[in-house]
Amino acid sequence: MTAIPNNTSPARLAGAAILALLAALALFGPLLVPGDPFGQSLVKSLGGPDAAAPLGYDHLGRSLFHRLAHALRLSPAIALGAVATAGAAGLILGTWAAAQGGWVDRILATLADALLALPGLLLVLIVLAIMPGTAFGFWAGLSLVLWVEFFRLTRATSRAVLASPAVEAAQLLGFGWPYIFRTHLWPEIAPVMLTAAAFGTATAIMAIAALGFVSVGMRAPTPELGLMMVELLPYWREAPSALLTPVIATFALLMGLTLLAGSRET
Amino acid sequence: MSLLQLNEISVHDGATQLIAPVSLTLEPGVPLIILGETGSGKSLLAQAVMGTLPQGLTARGRITLGKDALDPAQPARFRALWGRRIAVLPQEPWLSLDPLMRAAPQIAETHHLVRGLTRSDAAAQAQKDLAALDLAAVGQRYPHELSGGMAQRVAIAAARAGGARIVIADEPTKGLDAARRDDVARLLLDALGRDGGLAVITHDLALAQMIGGQIIIMREGKVVEAGQTSAVFAAPTATYTRDLIAADPAHWPARSTLSMPVPGLAPAAPVVAAKGLSLSRGGQRLIEDLDIAVHPGRVLGITGPSGCGKSSLGDVLLGLLAPDAGAVTRAPGLPRTALQKLYQDPVAAFPPRRALGMTLADVAALHGARAQDIPAQMERLRLDPALLNRLPGAVSGGELQRLALLRVMLARPAFIFADEPTSRLDPITQREVITLLRKVATEDGVAVVLVSHDMALIDKTADRVVRLGLGGQEQAPVLQDAFAG
Numbered sequence: 223m224t225a226i227p228n229n230t231s232p233a234r235l236a237g238a239a240i241l242a243l244l245a246a247l248a249l250f251g252p253l254l255v256p257g258d259p260f261g262q263s264l265v266k267s268l269g270g271p272d273a274a275a276p277l278g279y280d281h282l283g284r285s286l287f288h289r290l291a292h293a294l295r296l297s298p299a300i301a302l303g304a305v306a307t308a309g310a311a312g313l314i315l316g317t318w319a320a321a322q323g324g325w326v327d328r329i330l331a332t333l334a335d336a337l338l339a340l341p342g343l344l345l346v347l348i349v350l351a352i353m354p355g356t357a358f359g360f361w362a363g364l365s366l367v368l369w370v371e372f373f374r375l376t377r378a379t380s381r382a383v384l385a386s387p388a389v390e391a392a393q394l395l396g397f398g399w400p401y402i403f404r405t406h407l408w409p410e411i412a413p414v415m416l417t418a419a420a421f422g423t424a425t426a427i428m429a430i431a432a433l434g435f436v437s438v439g440m441r442a443p444t445p446e447l448g449l450m451m452v453e454l455l456p457y458w459r460e461a462p463s464a465l466l467t468p469v470i471a472t473f474a475l476l477m478g479l480t481l482l483a484g485s486r487e488t
Numbered sequence: 489m490s491l492l493q494l495n496e497i498s499v500h501d502g503a504t505q506l507i508a509p510v511s512l513t514l515e516p517g518v519p520l521i522i523l524g525e526t527g528s529g530k531s532l533l534a535q536a537v538m539g540t541l542p543q544g545l546t547a548r549g550r551i552t553l554g555k556d557a558l559d560p561a562q563p564a565r566f567r568a569l570w571g572r573r574i575a576v577l578p579q580e581p582w583l584s585l586d587p588l589m590r591a592a593p594q595i596a597e598t599h600h601l602v603r604g605l606t607r608s609d610a611a612a613q614a615q616k617d618l619a620a621l622d623l624a625a626v627g628q629r630y631p632h633e634l635s636g637g638m639a640q641r642v643a644i645a646a647a648r649a650g651g652a653r654i655v656i657a658d659e660p661t662k663g664l665d666a667a668r669r670d671d672v673a674r675l676l677l678d679a680l681g682r683d684g685g686l687a688v689i690t691h692d693l694a695l696a697q698m699i700g701g702q703i704i705i706m707r708e709g710k711v712v713e714a715g716q717t718s719a720v721f722a723a724p725t726a727t728y729t730r731d732l733i734a735a736d737p738a739h740w741p742a743r744s745t746l747s748m749p750v751p752g753l754a755p756a757a758p759v760v761a762a763k764g765l766s767l768s769r770g771g772q773r774l775i776e777d778l779d780i781a782v783h784p785g786r787v788l789g790i791t792g793p794s795g796c797g798k799s800s801l802g803d804v805l806l807g808l809l810a811p812d813a814g815a816v817t818r819a820p821g822l823p824r825t826a827l828q829k830l831y832q833d834p835v836a837a838f839p840p841r842r843a844l845g846m847t848l849a850d851v852a853a854l855h856g857a858r859a860q861d862i863p864a865q866m867e868r869l870r871l872d873p874a875l876l877n878r879l880p881g882a883v884s885g886g887e888l889q890r891l892a893l894l895r896v897m898l899a900r901p902a903f904i905f906a907d908e909p910t911s912r913l914d915p916i917t918q919r920e921v922i923t924l925l926r927k928v929a930t931e932d933g934v935a936v937v938l939v940s941h942d943m944a945l946i947d948k949t950a951d952r953v954v955r956l957g958l959g960g961q962e963q964a965p966v967l968q969d970a971f972a973g
Contacts, residue, residue, distance in 0.1 A: 387837040391892075394806065395851055395899050396825035405850070409841045 237420075237481025240474055248294035251287065259288040259445050268461040277467055280450075281457050286467050289445035294471060296440070297447055300357055301426035304364035305419050311365070312372020313415070317407060319373070320380035321399075331377070334370045342367040346429055347438060356440055364426045371422060375414050383410050420483035424476050431472055447472045490515050490552075491654050491685035492537075492574075497549035497560060499532050499541065499709075507532055507709040509549060512702075514654065519677070519686040519701035521717060523693070523732075525914030526885070529709040530689050534656055538576060539566025553654075571602045571650030577643065577657040584643055585631040591642045592618060592627030598649035617645045637671050644675065654685035661695050667793060673698035691914050693736045697721055705729050735915035737945035757819060758783050759903045759935040760805050760827070765814035767800055775801060777814070780954060782903060782935040787926060789950025790939045796956040798939045802829070802905040805937060819902065825855070828901040830925075832908040834888040838880035844891055845876030851898045865894045869924055886917030890924060897928060903935045911940065922949055 257274055263283035271278045275285035319327040337345070349363030350356065383389060389406050427447075433439030434448025442449060450468040458465045496509040507529045514520050524530040536547035539560065547560035553573055558565065570576075578584045586594055592614045599610035618627050621641045631639055647655060657676060661669040673695055676686060688699055696703060696717060703717040705726070713726040724730045733739060758781035767775040774797030782788045782805075790798050803809035804816060806827050818827070831837040838847055848862055866873055869890045875883055883891070889909055896904060906925060910918035922938075926949060929936040940946050946953055 387831045387833070388839055390808070391829065391831065391837045391895075392839075394825065394828055395895070396823075396854055397850075401850070405839045405842055405847075409839070 231484060233481045234484050237478045237483075240478030241482065244294055244471070244475055244478065245298075248291050248298075251291040255287060257285045257288040259284060259292045260443055261285070268457055268464060278461070278464055280454060280464055281461075286464060289450060290467055290471055292445040293447045293450060293468065294475070296357070296445070297427045297430045298423070298475070300360045300430060301364070301423045303361050304368055304426050305422045307361070307365040308368035308422065309372050309415060309419055311369040312374075313376050313411070315369070316373045316376025317380050317403065320377045320384055327377075330373070334373050337366070337370050342425070343429055343432065346433065350433075350438070356444075360430055360439070364429060367429075368422045368426065371418055372415065375418055376411055379411050379414060380407055383407055417483045420479045424479040424483075427472070427475055427479075447475075491554065492687075493552040494537065495550040495552070497533065497536055497547060497551065499529070499536050499545055499547050501545050505709070506545065507536070508711070510704070510711055512704060512714070514685045514687060516653070516683050516685055519688060519699045521696045521699055521701060521703040522687065522689045522706060523691065523696050523703055524706035525691055525916070527708075528706040530706050531658065532709075533706070534576075534658060534687070534689050536560050538570070538574060538656065539563030571598065571647075571652060573652055574654045574656065575647040575650060575652035577647050577655055577660060579659045579662050585639060585646070587631050590628050590630055591623070591634065591638075594642065595646045595649050598646055602650035614645075614649070617649065618642075621645055636668065637675070640672065641675060648684075653683075654687070656687045656689065658689045659691070660688065661690065661692050669695055670698065693721075693733065693915065694738075705732070731916055732914075735919045737915075737918075737942055737948055740919065740944075740948040742948065756784050759819050759822070760816065761818075762805065762811075762816045763814055765801075765804065765816070766812045767797055767804060767809075768812055769797065769800055773812075775956065778954070782937055784902070784933040784935050785930055786952065787929055787936045787938050787950045789946035789953045790937060790956065791941065791943050791946045791953065792956030793941065798956060799907050801956075802907055802937060802939060805903075806905055822902055825899045826902040828896040828899055828904050830889070830892055830896060830904060830906040830909045832911055834885065834892045834909075835880050837892055838888070840880055843877055843879060844883065848876065848891070848895055848898065851895050855899050857898050861898065862894070865897055869894055870920075884917075886913050886921060889913065889921050893921075893925060893928065897932070901934055903937075904929070905937045905939075907939050908941070909938075910945075911942075918945075 255274070255276060261284060263279070266275075266279040266283040267281055269275075269279040269283070275287050277286040277290065280286055280289065315330055319330045345367050346360065346363035349366060350359040353359035353362050383406055386406075389402055392402050392406065430439055430446065431448035431451070434446045434450075435452050437449075437452060440446040440449050442453070447468045451465065451472075454461070454465040454468070490513045492514040494510060494512050496511055497507070498505060498509045499507040510533060512520065522530045522533060532541070532545070535541045537551060537560070541547060541563060547563070549560055551558040551560055553569065585591075589597075592611065595617055596607075596610040596614035599605045599613045600607055603610075605613060615624065615627060618624050621644070623638060623641055623645075626634060626638055631642070634642065644655075660672050660676065669692065676688065677699065686699075686701075688695070690696060700717045702715070703720050704711050704714040705720070705728070706712065707728050713720060713724065713729045720729065721733060724733055761779075761781035763779050765775060765778040765780070766773065778801075780788065790801065792798055800809060804811045806829060807816070807818075838844065851857075852859075852862055862876075863873065866876075871887060871890055871894065875887060875891065880888060892909075904925075909925070910921050913921060922945065925936060925938070928934060938946065938950055943955075
């Protein structure tokens with residue numbers, strides 16, 4: 223299979239490098255410097271970096287390094303889970319709509335358009351209110367928002383491919399749907415799916431951070447990027463570097479994903 | 489005085505020479521034809537003259553345009569000449585008109601902006617141009633309200649409105665049927681042949697003969713023959729020219745010598761037959777009450793102008809499209825995969841990112857063909873085994889069409905519908921593909937329906953011919969039976 227685009231532009235490589243660095247920090251950082259993201263020590267409130275906390279302490283004297291490492295596990299994990307679910311749903315429904323046409327296509331397209339008309343954050347909030355468990359709610363809500371993009375891309379690409387003489391020839395030759403999907407559809411869809419997945423992950427991380435920032439997302443004391451920002455915001459004068467820590471981490475994460483996505487044309 | 493003179497023009501890609509030095513002269517009233525197959529460099533030569541070569545290619549030599557000498561190595565200076573001294577008539581000119589603008593203003597715009605006439609003068613001049621081309625009545629129509637021929641005339645008028653005396657027509661008959669091709673040739677001659685300079689780039693021998701004048705024949709970046717068109721066609725000297733002229737369907741040997749009919753096969757039951765077939769597309773009745781039958785080992789030719797329903801008829805026979813009325817019967821016990829199709833554009837008929845060998849191996853595996861079947865068929869169709877490692881886009885049109893035939897043969901078909909399989913190939917390759925198709929049909933007893941807009945090709949190839957008319961005009965098809973004999 224030549225599904226993965228062999229597009230190794232410098233921008234894409236830079237994006238991948240940034241993401242690898244962040245992933246290493248999140249996964250291996252706490253192993254190198256053991257510590258507890260929840261352990262408070264008010265004596266060290268807003269204190270500078272030391273050996274146990276390489277990035278200093280927040281207002282409750284918790285190690286920012288360990289809170290950041292945990293935050294960098296939480297949001298991307300939820301986002302990747304939501305993108306995987308949404309991608310699979312979008313791929314299946316999009317191919318089905320394109321192949322079936324008629325009523326199936328019309329109903330699915332109308333549903334997608336209706337969801338697209340709702341603000342994504344509002345939809346996530348509604349699901350959060352219904353679903354038990356914040357992380358699960360985020361996953362469900364974000365999946366519901368993100369599948370539309372994958373569906374639309376898959377449907378548009380599949381329609382063109384399925385109408386081509388190549389697919390007609392394959393059908394005349396007696397090939398079944400699995401073969402047509404594997405050799406005709408997937409190689410065309412895969413590159414756009416990869417780009418859409420990177421953008422979708424960025425959108426999801428931003429949504430989690432935004433809702434955390436307005437205090438309707440993850441609950442304290444969970445370390446989460448948006449929540450960390452809003453918690454540290456009152457102390458921006460005393461400890462600007464503490465506030466900047468989650469801001470820079472979020473920025474780097476989104477930057478890495480956007481660079482990885484590349485331009486939409488590729 | 490000559491309008492345009494090329495002195496030792498060559499085109500290079502870095503150190504590689506793509507076109508060997510060419511010298512030629514364009515005289516007023518004497519059209520010039522540049523004839524060659526795809527990849528012969530005829531378009532590159534035109535681009536060198538226009539200063540529109542793709543990035544990275546450079547031209548050398550000297551161009552004399554009227555009194556001015558130009559250096560083709562500095563294409564930026566050519567811009568000022570576009571429209572004023574040299575104009576290009578693009579391929580498929582009806583697509584180059586602005587669909588949201590009426591016909592007359594499109595011509596007036598050029599008069600106004602390129603020649604610098606005032607708006608009212610430009611409008612008056614445009615009206616005069618239209619009148620000269622018998623289009624005075626349609627100046628206020630939009631392009632979609634014009635017929636193809638009218639749109640083409642408007643495009644010619646717009647291309648010439650800048651005052652250019654030299655017009656380069658790039659493949660002006662691409663994708664046209666014979667009748668339309670003759671119209672275009674007449675139109676080009678009427679508009680430009682008398683006093684203007686006309687250069688026509690084409691691979692169409694019939695068009696070249698109609699235009700006349702001078703001809704140069706190019707192959708692989710070299711001029712293989714040059715001279716007066718009528719003289720070259722009457723007595724070609726270069727081997728390639730002889731092959732090219734012999735490959736024109738009009739010069740093919742008659743069908744009976746191409747393939748002897750097998751006496752025993754004639755009474756066999758038809759593989760696919762249609763009775764009382766009616767078909768419409770877009771609300772227009774294309775085919776009315778047609779009876780046809782295709783027998784094993786026979787070629788049924790279908791010909792007619794574009795848009796007459798040839799391809800749709802094939803889809804009905806293949807079972808891909810339901811007819812409005814009538815019934816299609818297939819020989820009993822025929823598996824679904826015994827009905828196969830060859831496409832006009834073979835590149836579009838293969839998965840673009842899969843090596844050809846893999847695609848063929850998939851087909852062979854699906855139909856239980858043996859491993860040695862592919863090499864055997866490749867030899868039969870005179871194909872190089874190295875092609876199997878390439879992608880569809882990296883193989884020439886003629887080779888790919890033969891590979892498409894090979895793929896179809898792996899499915900052991902009883903019926904092949906070949907939809908204009910050679911219309912994008914040059915004459916020599918076309919003859920090769922058609923001969924192989926004919927051979928396969930005869931040897932393996934496959935029933936073939938061959939569609940082409942080229943009547944000569946059909947007449948020389950098919951055992952039986954169905955001529956379709958354009959919707960509503962000649963609804964009853966003329967059946968010519970070639971079985972007698």
